[in-house]
Amino acid sequence: MFWVLFLLLAWGLTGTACTRLCLAAVRAASVDADVTATGPAHDLTLYEAAFLSGGPARVADVTLVSMARQRRLLLAHTGWATVVDPRGRDEMERSVIGAIGPEGQCRIGPVRARAAGAEAVRRLADGLVRAGLAVPDEAGGTVGAAVRRVRGTVPAVVALGAAALLLPVQSGTPRLLVGLWFGLPLALSLSCLALARIEVHPYSRWASPAGQRLLGTLTRGPAGDERSLLTAVAVDGIRAIGEPELRAALTHRDQPWRE
Template structure:
């Protein structure tokens, strides 16, 4: 009867994950009237900067990416296709650029990956995040959006775990005469619970973003719908801020990020 122990474990995993998701959804619904980022009128008339759009779309790492790409387009930072960054102009024009230059170090050259990580954790990015949270455009750490999203990830993981436990039970050499179909049916019950919770959360819960609040998502949507001029530098950087480095059309610049983990410096 070892398969019964696996069944109990499957129920425990599914029950805990689904309970956490339900509690998170209830807490999110209760917190909506108090959360500034849930206010429909949050951020009216706010014109997102490139850094703000980058943070709301992709978080601190996206801000670092946009900063380095902007400096590279202005020929003040060289991003080699081998994945290394070299400072050309050591004078940063704002806090973000100074954070990137400081992350590269006094030698003026470093791999892109550690520069990105250091710049993403800089004080300038934290201040940017705090300002967006106060404006009601970003989700605070531990906010309802991140809690619900984490709960959904846990339920998805629980569904995979239940499926794996069911397969393990079916592969047991002896089930004391229990038909395989009946064993599979027992494991289908906790799996159905997980899938049902995911379906309900998908259709009933409002869409959450890891970084942007609903008000921030509306501003991002409006920003993405703006017409872009051909060859417009700001339009290019806005596209990168919203979509990430995959929006880069320049082969050499795209290669710098695609191969940023190369262990050798550019020649």
């Protein structure tokens, strides 16, 4: 009856993962209901839209692109950032300038990493969380993380079931019956994934359901407009940059974030 131990392990993995998914979905729905009742406090800024779309790294990208487009920062396709105007117009720009350092030149990769971890970005994130537009930065607290756990149980249950079927037959238990028993936790995992896909998709790492709806209301303006380009970068990432040299600078092979 060793296969029963495998079955218990399969149920334990499945039950834990599905329970976490249900709890995460309930928390998300509760926060969403509160935000819906009170309404968003303000329209999204570019930095807020960037955080909700891609997290701290995206905020750093938008700041770098904005400064480069205004010729206050030079981003070379070789992967170097050079300060042209050392006066930052807001705290995000000052974070980028501070990340480059007193010499006024640094590799873009470290600059992005330091700017993404700056206190200004953390305050931005905290404000979005308090407004119910961003998910708290808690391990396992998001629907997306819970969905990934449930997905992980599918191959685990299949592997446990296969291992159980390969064991020598004991107590005359038919192999078909053993397979059916393992089919139950597998069916539960797949059902939870299907329901999550219907009810709470897309699974955002950063934006709450209310934040995702607010992102959908952003207007990008006419093509070629500066605000429109920066909004596209905030929402879609550096792939939205139309200038080959600028895009090459931010996608240089030594960058920690690739899109």
